[in-house]
Every structure is written in structure tokens, then in C-alpha cells.
Amino acid sequence: MGNLLENMQGIPLNHYLIFCSIIFVIGVIGVLIRRNVIIIMMSIELMLNSVNLLLAAFSAYLGDPSGQVFVFFIMALAAAEVAVGLAIIIMVYRNTKSVDIESLNKLRW
């Protein structure tokens, strides 16, 4: 464990921060520009996982385990959310025969 901590601290914290921000932004852009619902969900997962990585890095640097515990919460709840989300997508697919977000245009401002 000590070895792992040293390895993690071998990389400056700023690098983790920049790396995770880039992954997060990729996720945000994916949600905004992709039209396939499955890919949008993958992009959301990417956002959550960048948060997980950043939390682990902070936790290693601060020497505080609560950040890593938070990562478990995020993973568990993200799994629950994906389970519900996939069920919703299947329900939509049965009605529209499509996973394209543009096929959902019944409600408009």
C-alpha cells in the first residue's frame, strides 16, 4: 500500500488535475454533441470516472482515506443509475425502434 502511495505521489498533483479535467470535458462534450443515447450514457460514465480518479489522487496526496470511500459511493450509485437508465432506454426502444435522441421529439418548447 505504501508503495502504491509513493507511486501515485511520483506524479505531480497538477498533472492528475489537468488529466481528469480533460477527461471530464470530453465527457461533457460527448453528452452535448452525440445523438446516440448509449454513447451519451458512456460519456456520462466518463465524467463520473474522471471524478473517481481525481478523488483517488487527492486522497493519496492528502493522506486521507475518506476520498477513497467516496469513490465507492460513486461507483455503487453510478451502477444503480445505469441499471435504471438502460431499462429506460429499452422501454424507449420498444416504442420507437431507435436509440437516436432525435427520435424523441414529441415534447417541444
Add this chain to the structure above:
Amino acid sequence: MGAIITLSLLGILVLYLGLYKAKNALLPVSILGLLLALGFEAYYWNVEADPLYSGMVIFDHFSLSFSMLCIALTILILLLSKEYFRAISNNIAEYYTLILFSLTGAILVCSYHNFAMLFIGLEIMSVALYILAGIRRNDKASNEASLKYFLMGAFSTGFLLFGITLLYGSTGSFDLAAIKQHIVDNPTGISPMFYGGILLLLVGLCFKVGAAPFHFWTPDVYDGSPILITTFMSTVVKIASFAGFLKLFSMVLVPLNEFWTPVLLTVVIITLFLGNVTALMQTSFKRMLAYSSISHAGYMLFAILSIGANSASGILAYSAAYGLASIVAFGGLILVKRQVGSDHFESFNGLGKRNPWLAFSITIAMLSLAGIPLTAGFIGKFMMFSNVMNDYHTVLLILAAINAAVGVYYYLRVVVHMYFMKSEAEQTVSMPVNFQVVFVVAVILTIVLGVYPDLILRFI
């Protein structure tokens, strides 16, 4: 804590009742359980408020009063559900369970003292709602609402989590008290990461409460979901999110208000104008209420904008008034839609003759939403405006007054339709007993709170 445990167990119990086909017991058992939870909350009122379970939750007067409001509103909403769910499907136990679980999450959001609990509470609250929004499985609008709500909810959770992570990185703790201590100890040495975290948290929370420019999912989701679920979303869930929002800013981030006030001010102004102006142009009553809920979010943000001793009681009064009026408005819409089959303003034509009592209740609700004196809505608006006035946000006050005037126009439009327009159909709109009970309670409370506002203002 008693209320949270009661509600979680109640949800599982109701699920089992559904398994054993005890359909008639579902509603009474749920209501009894909710009353028990309400009793637990009242019991904790006089207990010393300390953070419990390693500082995870706190049950102070703030969280207890918002939790009690949420539970009471849920009781009213469940009373309306008596025949409503049966028309949708045969397996109705799940719907009650999901509403109860969602309420559990709402209470967690009201009483968190650690970011872990905020996150878990928001997730419990929203994941149950993603399903509830889509319970009309063959209705495309309901499907669309469910999917949009899910995508936007998960998206906003990402922002919220990134914000929490940045706050954790710069302070080393998820605990609200510890983060506040960090700000007080280093008034000058707060890292830029912390400011970034505040902005991302603000984005995440604005998504959750439906404030512009992050409001675009609200009208579609409120419009597409079944009316009763929309009622739950726009009252209980919104109130709980606001309680969480206010707690974070009033407890932790107050010392940094010079940084976030301009951001929030922009959000409030955009929210007010977008909500009110778009509500003017709607032809559907349901969609109008969705946009009006956006503009109400704008008014409620006033309390966060000028945080002071009165903020919490102001938001409590405002949300109680808004919740009661919304329940009456949506309940009336359920009855009218059942009869006429459409939720456009025209379906309200001649309601003053077809069912005078229903028309009267809806009128009171509309007056309360518009903020006319002698209704609870006026007290809420008055509290919000006086908060802002104390802080000398004069421009904001003028803009808000203009918006309140615009609001009166579209709220009274439905009243005009009810009393002054002739309808082709002359049959009366019937009103089941449970609807009568809920309407009587809500209307009386609206007027009583409007005349004696002290009843609710002295809570916090």
C-alpha cells in the same frame, strides 16, 4: 433518523403488500407510515441538534421543518393517487414504494451534514423519479420525459461530483463544518480550485432546481410525466433541492459571497425572465405550470442571493405556499383532463358553472401562485422581496416586480377561462371525496398562512 428508517422500511413493506395482492391496504398503510414519520420528526424537535453518525447528518430545526413540509405534501399527493395509478397499471405497489423512497432521499437532502449524504440523498431522490416519470410505458411523451430526466439528472450529477471533488481537494474534508472552518482559518489563502468547485457545484444544483440557463429539461419532463408525478417533482423534490442548496450556501459558503453573488444574480435574472415570458406563450395549462415553476425557482433563489437570518424561514414559507397551490392546481388539472381529455386552457371553459367549488379552489391556488395578498403566496413573495431589499439589490427588485406583474397575467388567464368563457360541454365535473379532502385542506391552509404568517415563520 427515525423518519428516514421508518420511510425506508415502509417502502419495503408496501412492496410486499403489493406482492401479496393487498391492493386496498396500500394507501392506508402508506399514509399511516408517513404520519408516523411526521411524528418522529416532531419528536426530534426538542432534542439537542448535533451532527450524528460521524457528522453525516444533522437534525436541526432547519432540516426538521423542511422534512416535515415534504412529508406533509407527500401525504396530500398520495391522497390524490387513490384511483389515479389504477388507470395506469395493475401493479400499483411499486409506484407507492418509489414515491416513498424518493421522499427518503428528499429528507436526506434536507438533513445532510457531509457531501457524501448530499450526493446519496440526491441520487436516491432522482433515481426513483426517473422510473416514476416513465410509468406510462406505452405513452411516448412519458417515455421521452423519463429518458430526458435521466440523461439530464445524470449529467448534472457529474458536475456536482466534480465540484465536490475540487472542494475536497482544497480543504481535505467532505464535512460541512470542517470546510467552513477551513474558509474561516484561511481568509486569503483559498486555492483557485476551491472557486472552481463552487462554480461547478452551482451548475449542478441549478440543474437540480431547474434554474435557467440549466432549465431546458424542466418543461419537457414536467409536461411528459403523468400529472401526479409532475406534482411530486415540482413540489417535494424541488423543495428538498432548495433546502440542500440553501444549507450549503448559508452554512459554508457565506464568507465567499463576493465571489458567487454576481454569478447567482445573473442566474436569477435570466431565470425570472425566461420562466415568465415563456409561460405567457403557452397554450397548455400543464406546460404553463412547468414554466411557472421555473420562475418560482428564480424567486426562491432570492433567499440564497441575500443570505441572512430570515432566509431559511422565507424559503420555508415560500415553498409551503407554492407546494399547496401546486397540488391544488395539478389536482384540478387531473379532474378536468379526466373529463375533457385535454390540458389546454380551453378545457377549463365554463368550469365556474360546471363545478363552482373546484373552480373556486383553483382560483385560490392561482391567486396564491401569483402572490396576491391574503394568500400564502403573498407572504412568501413578501419575505423574498424584503430579503433582497435589505441588501439593496434595487435593480433586481424592480425586475422582480415587473416579473410578478407578468405572472399575474398568465395565472389569471385560467381564472378568466373558468368564469367568463362558455363551454360546449355542459356536464358537471365530478369530484371524488379524496380530492375534496385535499382541496379543502390545501385551500384552508393557503388562506390561514396568508392571514397568520407567523404560524410558519416562527418555525426556524
